[in-house]
Amino acid sequence: MKIAVVGTGYVGLVTGTCFAETGNNVICVDIDKNKVDKLSSGQITIYEPGLEKLFLRNQKEGRLHFTTSLADAVKDAKIIFLALPTPPGEDGSADLKYILGVADDLGKIIKEYKVIIDKSTVPVGTAEKVHAAVAKNATVAFDIVSNPEFLREGVAVDDFMKPDRVVIGTTSEKAKKVMNDLYAPFVRQGNPIIFMDEKSAELTKYAANSFLATKITFMNEIAQLCERMGADVDMVRKGIGSDERIGKRFLFPGIGYGGSCFPKDVQALVKSSTEADYDFKILNAVMDINEKQKLHLLPKIKAYFNNDLKGKKIALWGLAFKPNTDDIREAPALYMIDALLKEGASVAAYDPEAMNNVRTVLGTSITFCEGQYDALKDADILIIATEWSEFRTPDFDRITKLLKHKAIFDGRNLFDLKHMEEMGFYYVSVGRKTIGSNN
Structure with a gap:
């Protein structure tokens, strides 16, 4: 054809x-x-x-x-x-x-x-x-x-x-x-x-993406409860994901969803609902929760430094909204960078594919590094914002030598808690207990 x-x-x-x-x-x-x-x-x-x-x-x-x-x-x-x-x-x-x-x-x-x-x-x-x-x-x-x-x-x-x-x-x-x-x-x-029919097909796309965004957001809410109640969100995820009615996908907690589809499509469906004289309460909550989730790690980072980030150098791994793309639209990393800069910190970032796109947005306001370990040089702590495969099994000894503080704030739950404890890291993730002490 x-x-x-x-x-x-x-x-x-x-x-x-x-x-x-x-x-x-x-x-x-x-x-x-x-x-x-x-x-x-x-x-x-x-x-x-x-x-x-x-x-x-x-x-x-x-x-x-x-x-x-x-x-x-x-x-x-x-x-x-x-x-x-x-x-x-x-x-x-x-x-x-x-x-x-x-x-x-x-x-x-x-x-x-x-x-x-x-x-x-x-x-x-x-x-x-x-x-x-x-x-x-x-x-x-x-x-x-x-x-x-x-x-x-x-x-x-x-x-x-x-x-x-x-x-x-x-x-x-x-x-x-x-x-x-x-x-x-x-x-x-x-x-x-x-x-x-045409209208049903149009609505199907919005409904699919909005449902998946809701599923992610629900797990982020469960993660909030886990942190407060002493439960482990990974165990909860496995427990409910084995139910075929729920399924295993889109149950991973983190620092919010981004990208070109979920934020835009949820917002558009809410707008269409309003025009149809319907208050889509669930999706309004999804949008509100996701915005807050993007900065979920910020108060934990501030607490680690006694609420004073001025002059601190933060290493950041991951800029794209998800791995295997250079798309930075609504990427949680950008929200985190903005908040850190406003607090007086500096940021050294690395991403395998997305750095050129971020450079067009942020210019020279942060440092772009050639490799993931280059970002750690003289940095106080490490934040992980995107779950690229190369971040999953890093050289922890090298991380220890390069960071001023042996502290990782992981927005994607990449590492095993027991392993991080054995290596003596201060390790903060989402919906799981904090490992180590900041004293």
């Missing part, structure tokens, strides 16, 4: 590359000429494990192309994906100006039947708005389909190539046939293609 993908951000580039991998001819379009030039020359513009290999292979095979011309991209394409940003407005609502702007342009361009697909995460009712925007200028038949993505950063290629399910919102039998043929190669092992 010939496919056009409008937008070469995270979702658009993964979508275009993976469809090319199954033999389709894909043209990705973006208004950013610099980005298009980089992509056309074989330079991938995002970090996502496994993506670059597919990207380069399909470019070489002539199945993956890039352009700044919307008209050229959609001319021969039967299927058009809209993978455009929907940033939150000040009131939390998703901003649809990019999607509706392209929809307006498509109505003027298309000369034959097209299936136009909302791939972006959009509020309920967006398909109707896109249809109206295209229809305003269109002189040919077309269908609007809602096909939300369920990609996890860090494993997005596997998620796309081997999806748990494919959700497709359309009431058009013609569009159903096109979409079923398109996704058939991805569900050969029997995972379902679930057809539903």
